[in-house]
Amino acid sequence: MVGGPSSVSDFFGHLLGLLRVEALAPRHQAVFAAARTRQPAFARHATLDSVLAALADVREETYPEREALTRALVAECQAASSPAWTAALASAYAPMLCRLRHRLHSNGVPREDLDQLVLATFFSVARKFPLPRWQDWTAVRLRQLTAREVFRYLRKERAEQHDKYTPQQLAAWLPDTRPVTSMESPRRPSVRRSFVKRDAVLVHLARATLPRSDVEVLMATVVRREKLRAYASRLVEGNTTEVERTYQRLKRQRTRLMQRLRTQAVDAVAQPSSGC
16 A cells, blocks of 8 residues: 555645745735735735745635635736746645645545645645636635546556456456355355355356446456446546446446346356266
8 A cells, every 4th residue: 555644744744835935936026016016915914925825824714815815826826937836736735735735635646646646636626626616605616627537647557557458368267166065055146245246246257158248347346346337437537427327337237247246156156067
């Protein structure tokens, strides 16, 4: 497992500290002074340090000012090339970014890449944020969009790493089975849920007895342990209505498949061996 709490507090926290130093560098004072003439939200603040202090005040009554300051920072980030604005945004929302980074665990992506992924995604979301379209809840939307894009990237990386398994690989994973003898109970044997949910799927995939569409669903959601809704979102990106429609269709499809596999798995275990 990569990306535990200690790595977040040490390395990612260090990155955020460097960004705060960058935001408050004296060379950016002229940049901020010019922005004060364009952004009314900056009018009562003499420096970016004052802006960051106001954004750190999380009392309920300060929300309107914090909303206005966030939108001003995003607007300047989109309009200007100065690194002061992205650095200031990252500093202002450092607690949110740290919480998101704490949630990330990946064996396939190095720790440093996860750190950079969170920051790069946040900056990208800020630059593309539709200020005219969304007039409120800017901080919440920034958090949601950033988390969504980060996890979408990690799901894609995981899917690419486990995209294909050959029948020979699947067959090598099959468990040994023990035939039922006449001394054993005549009752229909129970099958552990883990067997039904993974090994039985691999048996039928190895024997190539399922249609391709069924194989893809089971490989994604059973073998790779991908959430069904996440799989549907990956298939249909951007269209919420179509994602929900696809999710409901896949849920019905997988339910029927698992019921069929469960029945076949029980029958396979119950059937006496016909070998020598």
